[in-house]
Amino acid sequence: GAGVSQSPSNKVTEKGKDVELRCDPISGHTALYWYRQSLGQGLEFLIYFQGNSAPDKSGLPSDRFSAERTGGSVSTLTIQRTQQEDSAVYLCASSLEVQGTYEQYFGPGTRLTVT
Amino acid sequence: GQSLEQPSEVTAVEGAIVQINCTYQTSGFYGLSWYQQHDGGAPTFLSYNALDGLEETGRFSSFLSRSDSYGYLLLQELQMKDSASYFCAVRDRNQGGKLIFGQGTELSVKP
Numbered sequence: 001g002a003g004v005s006q007s008p009s010n011k012v013t014e015k016g017k018d019v020e021l022r023c024d025p026i027s028g029h030t031a032l033y034w035y036r037q038s039l040g041q042g043l044e045f046l047i048y049f050q051g052n053s054a055p056d057k058s059g060l061p062s063d064r065f066s067a068e069r070t071g072g073s074v075s076t077l078t079i080q081r082t083q084q085e086d087s088a089v090y091l092c093a094s095s096l097e098v099q100g101t102y103e104q105y106f107g108p109g110t111r112l113t114v115t
Numbered sequence: 116g117q118s119l120e121q122p123s124e125v126t127a128v129e130g131a132i133v134q135i136n137c138t139y140q141t142s143g144f145y146g147l148s149w150y151q152q153h154d155g156g157a158p159t160f161l162s163y164n165a166l167d168g169l170e171e172t173g174r175f176s177s178f179l180s181r182s183d184s185y186g187y188l189l190l191q192e193l194q195m196k197d198s199a200s201y202f203c204a205v206r207d208r209n210q211g212g213k214l215i216f217g218q219g220t221e222l223s224v225k226p
Binding site for chain 2: 044091104
């Protein structure tokens, strides 16, 4: 079947604007993860969902960041009042379940540029 | 908290063998994963070790020593297409399913 998809692939926005990033996980995957990757850096965990619940939001950098997941499928990451330091690639991944499954499948990412 | 250390870059020639080391600190170790990421691409899963020892998958092998909090990825018969960034990542049993990634090792394979 199809892999993880993300949209948009690229987003350029002005400082202070809000943005929404979308992730469509692999069908049937109950676990969904958001990571952020700055240029030449590792992946920084933001939040994960088990079904529609987010047991761990510890990685969200500030209260400007929020995420939701509906129907156990699509997830949206929202960044309000964007700042230049938010510029990064935002990666979404999914896995069959949270515990006991070790492989996460990543989407191609959304490259966010805040000007 | 958790932390991982891996070399920032490694260079090798085609046909050679290269080993990328990873040391980690975590309170509730659950397993060590390796991911490959080509420039501009998504990370893709390579291997996972939960128990001590060597796991082999084709040209790639991964090793874990839990007592030493250490693992490595071994790439044999290097090819130009292996040029990429390689990330180790730990799962912590106290942290749900999230992965904590190292900073990545950029592997350059030269002719």
